[in-house]
Structures are given as C-alpha cells and as structure tokens.
Amino acid sequence: MKKSNITLKELSKILGVSISTISKALNDSPEISHDTKIKVKELAALHNYQPNVLARNLKSGTTKTIAVVLPTVKNNFFTEVLLGIETEIVKTDYNIIISITNESFEKEAQSVNNLSNGIVDGFILSTSEETQVKQNFNHLTAAIDNNKPIVMFDRVIKTIESDKVLEDNREAVYKATNYLLKSGKKHIAIASTINNITVGKSRTAGYKKALEEFGITLNENDIITGSQDSIKSEVDHYLKTNKPDAFIGLDEDATLSALKSVKQKNYNIPQEVAVVGYANQNIAPHLTPELTTIDQNGIEIGRTIVKLLIDRLKNPTKPYEKVVLPSILCKRLSS
Amino acid sequence: MKKSNITLKELSKILGVSISTISKALNDSPEISHDTKIKVKELAALHNYQPNVLARNLKSGTTKTIAVVLPTVKNNFFTEVLLGIETEIVKTDYNIIISITNESFEKEAQSVNNLSNGIVDGFILSTSEETQVKQNFNHLTAAIDNNKPIVMFDRVIKTIESDKVLEDNREAVYKATNYLLKSGKKHIAIASTINNITVGKSRTAGYKKALEEFGITLNENDIITGSQDSIKSEVDHYLKTNKPDAFIGLDEDATLSALKSVKQKNYNIPQEVAVVGYANQNIAPHLTPELTTIDQNGIEIGRTIVKLLIDRLKNPTKPYEKVVLPSILCKRLSS
DNA sequence: TTGAAAGCGATACCAC
C-alpha cells in the first residue's frame, strides 16, 4: 500500500492545472493568483507534498550541503570539531552530511568521489592515516578541479591548494615541554601512537625544540612509539630500565597508557613523575590524578572551518587561507 | 579556470557520436563495438569523466545510500554503534551518510524530511531527547509512508511500526543491582542524567525490580537525577546526608560523577562503596579503581541494524522485527 | 494569470 511521494505532475493532474502553475504557486511566485495559490497549497498539504531534492538540486546545480569527511569518531578531537562545525553551520542555510573513513584511503577516496558529483557543494576534510602514508591525493585534486572546494583541517596536505585550519602542534608540545622543564623536570619521555602522521611529527618536533633550547641532549630512547594496541607495553618496557621524571603523551591513547604505566609503577604523580598529554577534556578531570592536558580547542577549529568554507563558496576565487589556532595547556594535578 | 565535471553530452560532442552511444560504451553495453568503446573510454578517462550521481539517482529512483541519524557523537555508545554499522555496511553495496541531531527535534525532523526525498533509500535512527519529550513523530511516519524504511535503535518509539534493535536496559541494570546485592551490598544508590528518556526509565526499572526481589524497600531518595551539568553536585549533595554502600551510574556522565564524588569523600572503593555503571570501555580501565561497567555491545547492535535494514530494503513487505541484545557486565576493580 | 516547453545529466527503449 506504500506510495512514494506525490509529485508536481500528479498534483497538476488532480487540480487540472499545469505543472508550472503548481510549481510557481508553491514557490509563492507573484505570477500566480491568490486563489490558485491557496488551492494548490491546500492540496499539497493534504498530500504531504515534499519536493524531490534530487531533481531540484540537479536543476539548480547546487545542493546547499557540505560533506564532512573524518578519519574516525573514536577520537574526541574530531567529535569536538564536529560540534564546532554544527554550531556554526546552523547559522547558515547549509546542511552537513558526515562520512567516516575509518582511516582508510579507499573509503576516503570513494566518499569524496561519490559526494563530489552532485551531492555536495564542498568539503570539510581531515585525511585518513592511510592517505597520508600512501601520499595519493587524486581524489582531493579531482574534487577541487570539479569546483567542490575543500577546507582541510588537522591532517592537512601541504601540496594541496585549499583553505586550511591547523592547530599549532609543534608550539603546543614545545610549550608543554618547556613548562615541565621550567618546573624542574630534567628527564622527559614522550609517548606517541601517531608518529607516522604529520601531526605526530610536529608534536615531536616541539619536544625536541624545547629540549634543545634548554641545552638537554635528546635521547631517542625517550621517544616511545607504538600502535594503539602496543603503546602500553612499549611504555611498560621503557619503564623497566628508565626512570624519567615526566611524561608527555602525544595523543590520547599514548597519554592514558603512560599515565597507567606510571601509576602501576607506584610512582608519585607529579612529584616523582609528572604526566601531561593530549586527552579529552571530559575525561581528564575524572582521572587520578586529574590530568594536565593539551586542549586543541576543537570547537573553535570547527567554527573557523565553516566560516572559511562558506566564504569560499560565496567567493570561489579568493586567495587560499591557512589559519593556525593555538592549543591550550590546561594545568591540573598531574604536573 | 575551474570547470565542472564533464558530461556525456560534452563527450559526445567531442567525439561526434550520440549521447546514447557514449553512455552505452561507458556501461560496457554489448550493443557497442569494441573500437568505439575503447575510444569513448579513453576520452572519458582523459577528461576524468565522473557520472553525475544526482542525475543517475533521479533516473533510477534508488540511491544505495542509507542515512544514519544520531542524537550525538559525544557518547561512546553511539560511536560504537557507528563502528558496527560501518563494519557491516562495507560488505554491502550501500553507502552511509551520517547526520547528527544534537538532541534537537528540529534538526532531526529537518534531516529526515530532507534526506527522505531522494537522497537516501532508508534510515537508521535513534531519536533525539527532544523528540522523545515532544512525542512528535510526524517526520518518522512520513518517511516510512514515503517508502523509506527506518531501523530504530536504542531510543526507539514504541508506536512507530518499524524494525527495532534494543539493548535490554532493564535486564542489564537488574543484573548489575543483583550482583551488588549478592556481593553483600545493602544500600544501593543510582545516579542518572537520562531519567526523562525511555532508556533511562527502563534502567531504573531494573534497579527497582532487583531491590524488590531482594525484599528491600525502595527509597526514592536513593535515585539521584540531574542534568549533565548538575549531576555531580546532586551526588555530592546526596552524599552529605547519605552513606550508601554502592552506586550504579545509569549513563556515563552519572557514572563518572558518582565515582568522583565517592573518591572525594575518601571512601574505600569497593569495600566501603562499590561503583558500577555505564561507561566507555576505553576509559573504564584507565580510571582508579578500574571501573566495573555495563557494556551495551554497541558494535553488535550496529551490525544487527544493518542486516535488518538491508533485508527490509530487499523485501519491504516482510513483518517488522524487534531484536533485543543483551548488555554485558564487565567486572573490574570498583565492585 | 496561466501554460508550454526547454533543460539539468543519465538511462533505456525502440528504430534504423
């Protein structure tokens, strides 16, 4: 008994007027008499007429929707950015649809290619890990060539010409390291599960820079890397033969693992070993001790992204912008 | 200098053959000669031809994409379900697009209405809090009437006829309460920020059922409710004049707040006060003490949802199903 | 004030 949405054609048949009249009446065209407008609108309401979005978009060549392509939502940074995007997008007449790539190049390319051929007007995108490793960006350049501007954020591609929004990763970790050094710490280890992507490398660079400025020679041993699954045991292993007086986690997994390992060693935090790192602001206060974190300010990033993209859509030829937003060191009890 | 995607028409003009020939050649129709196929395909590749998805979908009346409408992604349950959905959807020829309602009725209705008119073939949906409060489901019935089946999960609407996937909330909290009672606890308090939605009420019901079976008279005071912002102070307030020997958190916010309050009181966990509750599996092991949680098994829920929806799409007239999946009590050190 | 017709881009039936 199901019937698909009623169309203009069917309405026109019922009312015995032309399709154009129906269309104009529903769109409140001044060409149409008050009376027929009423009649048409009543009929449309009665049948719960909803215009076919596909047809309308095909005709107009614009969709007023933006795709947000994210590597994962199991990472609070990206959900924060999403929140920022949403709070800003509601102020516009655009909609968003979200696509999760699960760090897969394949899915990213497929999503972008698919969505760029009619479905959306533009993209907000942070590349998947695999894309960064593969260094294959054809889908991105194709979308841009196809008039679908991209605003890249966080995991951006240097060589792609587009608007970009970044956190200052290097500076943030530099500041964190500096803060620990100034507080008297001398032997700082870092843990990371993201050392193969640019963001992770920048963060490590900040660490190195701070050490250097303090005249401390870098010991590569103090840079502990691993996967999400292995990082905990890597840190454990490290702690068997090393006793740093501070840890910096370069991502949430690494931070939580470091915190746990240090606690399991029964080291006093922060007196014996301080712990600082990237982690969700919702979780940090619930940890013991409350964790000093580096907050990337995802909401602000999201809002900035939307503004850039809307501007770009309005004015496709303006010069590309690169906005760098500062991360914030939130001092709590673990340092 | 930007040009939009090249179309069949333009290709046909360049090659001097008809549009139909181009179309057929690209679709490997047996009607077309090998030679022209080669020529057409080369030209298409050269110009990076991509078919317009809108046009194709408009013609075919199907889109092979499914909308996933979620209240929030700042809740690990939903991101887990999303993960489950994705692992299952990749096995099909469907795509998903995600829409976040932010617990707003307005956004939910808008998304569903917009997407159901051409963009997607069906929905996976968990209603927003506001929708449950308002009890306005016109957008849902409209979508269903419009041949866009919905699989509802978690926050489902009883009166809507559709496939449904649920966790057994009542049973899960019943089991958790029972487990605490059997371990010798006698005065169990619960904390909840979701007491105004059905899920929360079911969980509370499980608590009550267990108490009753144990012959313990319910004290309404022991049911602490609040918003995400207020729940912590509500629990603090409660603990000023009450000393339960166990806490159950009915959602992550409530659970973490209860844990924190109990810790701040310097009660020994779990000897003096046990703490059990809904919380993300990634966080629970990092808390002190490691938290005993109720795991909703979001991944399995996600996979089940997809299977149901794909079946429904293939066979729109089959009877509606309601699948209830069990939650799992993960015992750790806080109980 | 209303209607006919072209067109958005792709597909498919039917001639030739």
Added chain:
DNA sequence: GTGGTATCGCTTTCAA
C-alpha cells in the same frame, strides 16, 4: 552498432 527520444521531478523562460 548507432542514434533519437522519452523520462526521472523540478524550475524557469517565453508565449499566450
């Protein structure tokens, strides 16, 4: 083997 034409549902220009 190839091309013309109708069609999906809607908007819009131009005629009447």
